[in-house]
Amino acid sequence: MGRLPRFDRRTVLRAGLDLADEHGLDAVTMQAVAGRVGVTPMALYRQVASKADLLDGLVELLLTEVAMPAAGLPWQDRLGAMAAGLRQVAHRHPAVFPLLLRRPATTRESLRARAAAYRALAQAGVPPDRIASVERLVSTAILGFLVSEAGGRLAHHPRGVLDEDFGRLQDLLAGFIASESGARPG
Amino acid sequence: MGRLPRFDRRTVLRAGLDLADEHGLDAVTMQAVAGRVGVTPMALYRQVASKADLLDGLVELLLTEVAMPAAGLPWQDRLGAMAAGLRQVAHRHPAVFPLLLRRPATTRESLRARAAAYRALAQAGVPPDRIASVERLVSTAILGFLVSEAGGRLAHHPRGVLDEDFGRLQDLLAGFIASESGARPG
DNA sequence: ACCTGAACACCGTTCAAGT
DNA sequence: ACCTGAACACCGTTCAAGT
Secondary structure (H helix, E strand, O other), X not given: OOOOOOOOHHXXXXXXXXXXXXXXXXXXXXXXXXXXXXOOHXXXXXXXXXXXXXXXXXXXXXXXXXXXXXXXXXXHHHHHHHHHXXXXXXXXXXXXXXHHHHOOOOOHHHHHXXXXXXXXXXXXXXXXXXXXXXXXXXXXXXXXXHHHHHHOOOOOOOHHHHHHHHHHHHHHHHHHHXXXXXXXXX | OOOOOOOOHHHHHXXXXXXXXXXXXXXXXHHHHHHHHOOOHHHHHHOOOOHHHHHHHHHHHHHHHOOOOOOOOOHHHHHHHHHHHHHHHHHHOOOOHHXXXXXXXXOHHHHHHHHHHXXXXXXXXXXXXXXXXXXXXXXXXXXXXXXXXXXXXXXXXXXXXXXXXXXXXXXXXXXXXXXXXXXXXX
C-alpha cells in the first residue's frame, strides 16, 4: 500500500538553504541535509535526482524570494524595486547567490523574473527587437555587482561604499535604457 | 642531505589548470592533480597548503595570462585591450574563470591589473577621488558579463549575439568613464 | 629534505532489503 | 510506496616511516 511521504522536495530545499546560510555552501552535503530533515541521506533521492539537482533547486528557491514590484508603478520604480529585491536576496543568501551566474537563465523562476523585466523595458519605450539585448546587459551588470559583493571580491569595502557604487550602477543602467528608448538611428 | 625537489608549485598549478580546462572544475582533485604531476597526492602538500590554496593559485595563474596593453596607447585602447585580453582568458579557461568573483581583489596579480586600469582612468581625466569607484563599477560589469558567458548563464546564445552584447557593454562603460572625466558638479 | 604507505573521517550514490 | 542498512568508489588530509 502507498504510504504518505514524510517530507517533500520543498522541505529538502529549505534545509539545504538554511545550511548554506549558516555554514556556507560546502556544508550543504547530502548527509547534512538529510540530518536536518530527519531521514537518512538515501531518502533524499526520492525528492532530488542528485546533488546537482539539489543545488539547482536552491537557485530556484532564491529566485522565488525576489519580490515582484506592483504592476501599476512607473517602469523606473519597477526596475528599481526588482534590483533592490535582488540585492536583498543576495544579502540574505550570500553563499548560494553566486550560483545564479552558473545556470542558464531558462528555468521557470528565471523566466518569470525576465518577463517582468521585459514588460518594464517595453513600457520604457525600448523597441521590441532591442529588449532582449538590453535586458541581458542590465541583468548581467547587476548580477555581476551583487555576486562580487556576496562572493567576497568586494567584501573588504565598507557597506556605505558598496551602497553608493550600487546606486551609481543603477543610474548608469537607467541612462542606458533611456538611450535605447524612443528615436534610434536607422 | 637535501634532495632537489622534482616539481615546483607552478607545475602543480599548471596540472590543475589543464585538468579544469579539459574536464571541468570538479575534475581538479588532489589525486588527479598528483597523477598528472606523477607523484602521490600527499606530495602536493609541500607546494600547496590545501585544496583551497590550489584553487586560489589557479585564479592567480589566470590573471598572469591577461595580456597587458602597450604603455604608449591612448587610454581607450588600453582599456579595450585589457577587456579583450580578459575575455580571451575567460574563453580559454571557462571552468576556472568564475572563481575570479569569489576572491577578494587584493592578490598580487589582481593589484597589478587594477593598477594598470587606474593609470588608464587617470589618463582619461577621471578625478583621483573617483578612480577607485569607477574602476570597481567597470570591472564588476565586465566580469559579470564574462562569468555569465563562461559559466553558462548565457551559454545558449550564439557567439555573434554575445560578441555584440559585449561591444555594447564596452561602449556603455566608455561613455560612463567619459561622463566621469573633466568637469563634474560641485 | 623530499616523497611514500597506510590510515582516517568524510563524500555522493547504488542496491537489495525491510515495513 | 517509502525509507533504511550495508556497501562502493571516491575525497581531502594526517602522520609516521622510508631514503
